[in-house]
Amino acid sequence: DSGVTQTPKHLITATGQRVTLRCSPRSGDLSVYWYQQSLDQGLQFLIQYYNGEERAKGNILERFSAQQFPDLHSELNLSSLELGDSALYFCASSASGNTYEQYFGPGTRLTVT
Amino acid sequence: GENVEQHPSTLSVQEGDSAVIKCTYSDSASNYFPWYKQELGKGPQLIIDIRSNVGEKKDQRIAVTLNKTAKHFSLHITETQPEDSAVYFCAAQNRVRDDKIIFGKGTRLHILP
Numbered sequence: 001d002s003g004v005t006q007t008p009k010h011l012i013t014a015t016g017q018r019v020t021l022r023c024s025p026r027s028g029d030l031s032v033y034w035y036q037q038s039l040d041q042g043l044q045f046l047i048q049y050y051n052g053e054e055r056a057k058g059n060i061l062e063r064f065s066a067q068q069f070p071d072l073h074s075e076l077n078l079s080s081l082e083l084g085d086s087a088l089y090f091c092a093s094s095a096s097g098n099t100y101e102q103y104f105g106p107g108t109r110l111t112v113t
Numbered sequence: 114g115e116n117v118e119q120h121p122s123t124l125s126v127q128e129g130d131s132a133v134i135k136c137t138y139s140d141s142a143s144n145y146f147p148w149y150k151q152e153l154g155k156g157p158q159l160i161i162d163i164r165s166n167v168g169e170k171k172d173q174r175i176a177v178t179l180n181k182t183a184k185h186f187s188l189h190i191t192e193t194q195p196e197d198s199a200v201y202f203c204a205a206q207n208r209v210r211d212d213k214i215i216f217g218k219g220t221r222l223h224i225l226p
Contacts, residue, residue, distance in 0.1 A: 043202060043216040056211040090156050100145050104156035
């Protein structure tokens with residue numbers, strides 16, 4: 001158990017809809033990262049937040065957005081969903097300073113029908 | 114953009130034998146190289162990492178080597194056991210630039226009885 005929690009575990013929704021995925025980082029970790037894992041693209045970095053502020057951005061679509069709240073939990077919002085958005089979405093967290101390691105949560109499996 | 118190539122995509126080894134997974138990276142400024150193990154239905158788990166100022170690191174049955182000149186790094190698992198069966202991802206990170214991790218596409222390792 002990495003200490004990172006994600007909800008929900010599974011999500012099934014229709015095209016055009018909007019969903020919110022939630023992540024709670026390990027106690028004390030200030031950074032949260034979101035990744036998308038699909039069969040053809042592997043693990044892709046989406047976005048990072050550090051202590052409430054956006055820190056780095058990867059290949060995140062404009063239909064996707066994220067935020068990190070004062071209690072450090074984070075939400076990833078996916079809107080106007082398409083079939084191709086079906087994937088596993090992982091959240092990871094890391095401490096600040098000289099700590100490099102990222103710890104991954106169990107993921108949310110999103111199925112768009 | 115940055116890229117990490119990983120080979121092979123599938124690897125089958127007899128229990129007790131060694132397994133080697135190789136990766137190359139494109140960003141010569143990368144300075145942190147973690148390896149993750151992902152079991153079915155779980156998030157990636159950090160198993161070992163190496164920083165660019167070190168050429169080799171060992172932790173019990175697993176070891177990583179780094180050749181900065183060639184931009185190659187490898188994972189070695191000795192005395193393989195059934196519980197080593199999983200998907201392994203190499204990754205590279207340029208910590209000077211940001212905390213974004215670039216992942217390889219993964220290697221599915223099968224340990225044969």
